[in-house]
Amino acid sequence: MRGTYKAGILAEKIYTARKSMKITQEVLAEKLGITPQSVSRWENGQSRPDVDMLPRIAAFFGVTIDALFGYQAENLKIANYEEKHKKITPQWTFATSQLAREVLGFMPPIGQKNILEIGCGDGQEAVFFARNGYVVSALGASEVSITKGKALAEEIGVDVNFFRADILNYKIEKNFDVIYSSGVMQYVPPKDRPRVFKMLQSQTKVGGLNALSVFVDKSFIELSPYWEKNEYLYNSAELFSYYGRDWKFEMMQEIYFRNDGEEKPHDHCVDIMIARKISE
Numbered sequence: 001m002r003g004t005y006k007a008g009i010l011a012e013k014i015y016t017a018r019k020s021m022k023i024t025q026e027v028l029a030e031k032l033g034i035t036p037q038s039v040s041r042w043e044n045g046q047s048r049p050d051v052d053m054l055p056r057i058a059a060f061f062g063v064t065i066d067a068l069f070g071y072q073a074e075n076l077k078i079a080n081y082e083e084k085h086k087k088i089t090p091q092w093t094f095a096t097s098q099l100a101r102e103v104l105g106f107m108p109p110i111g112q113k114n115i116l117e118i119g120c121g122d123g124q125e126a127v128f129f130a131r132n133g134y135v136v137s138a139l140g141a142s143e144v145s146i147t148k149g150k151a152l153a154e155e156i157g158v159d160v161n162f163f164r165a166d167i168l169n170y171k172i173e174k175n176f177d178v179i180y181s182s183g184v185m186q187y188v189p190p191k192d193r194p195r196v197f198k199m200l201q202s203q204t205k206v207g208g209l210n211a212l213s214v215f216v217d218k219s220f221i222e223l224s225p226y227w228e229k230n231e232y233l234y235n236s237a238e239l240f241s242y243y244g245r246d247w248k249f250e251m252m253q254e255i256y257f258r259n260d261g262e263e264k265p266h267d268h269c270v271d272i273m274i275a276r277k278i279s280e
């Protein structure tokens with residue numbers, strides 16, 4: 001384990017996780033099978049949960065036990081996204097949900113169609129898919145995003161298997177009808193892209209879809225002031241080039257939009273694609 005334990009951090013983590021889920025001490029107590037007084041004592045630092053209660057608290061909030069104590073596992077130091085997830089950017093959400101809506105047309109949720117979302121943000125798309133009848137797994141790099149996603153799914157009353165993972169280290173084990181990812185693949189450095197796209201493709205069922213959007217480099221668009229060191233733009237049409245003769249493009253598009261939902265408005269170019277696997 002790495003990092004420095006700070007006194008009182010457990011109390012603070014329980015308090016903030018509960019608040020971000022917008023639930024009362026009474027509700028948390030009921031979910032954990034304890035009294036509201038115990039929750040109150042944990043949150044004001046008068047006492048600590050029993051050791052055997054920790055996995056239940058961590059599972060309830062969708063975080064690791066390390067995270068409850070303020071430790072960050074080294075391999076999950078992925079992106080400085082924790083802060084960003086506390087805000088929402090309506091323009092981006094709009095652009096990305098367009099792609100999600102397109103998926104409905106190309107892979108209607110008839111039968112038990114399963115979707116894997118990579119980089120689930122605040123969970124809106126994962127919940128959207130679940131509401132429309134898909135069986136949804138959604139991975140996110142950020143604890144905040146997973147917590148928000150779970151809270152949203154609970155609020156809307158749908159099941160989504162949200163879990164924390166880094167797409168650079170994660171091995172997709174199951175096969176999916178749809179692998180969906182919007183605005184996330186820029187975290188995959190160019191050298192890793194052939195491997196990661198190959199994994200997405202091999203874990204897609206024949207007849208299934210990859211629905212993806214990526215940020216694209218254009219000489220006439222300035223880099224976003226929020227761009228991080230571990231984000232790498234795609235060349236124009238590069239995304240399409242990973243999809244070869246076994247894949248049929250159902251939709252390919254390059255779109256431009258302005259994100260003025262943040263303090264410093266900025267422009268983006270995004271390549272969007274829905275491709276169907278025709279054969280192995």
Ligand SMILES: C[S@@+](CC[C@H](N)C(=O)[O-])C[C@H]1O[C@@H](n2cnc3c(N)ncnc32)[C@H](O)[C@@H]1O
Binds near residue numbers: 079119141142184
């Ligand atoms: C621009 S946001 C897009 C979020 C969401 N897909 C949407 O469209 O609203 C980028 C997302 O990628 C996630 N992310 C960053 N690095 C990642 C990684 N290595 N593995 C998985 N997700 C990652 C971030 O946590 C963030 O949720």
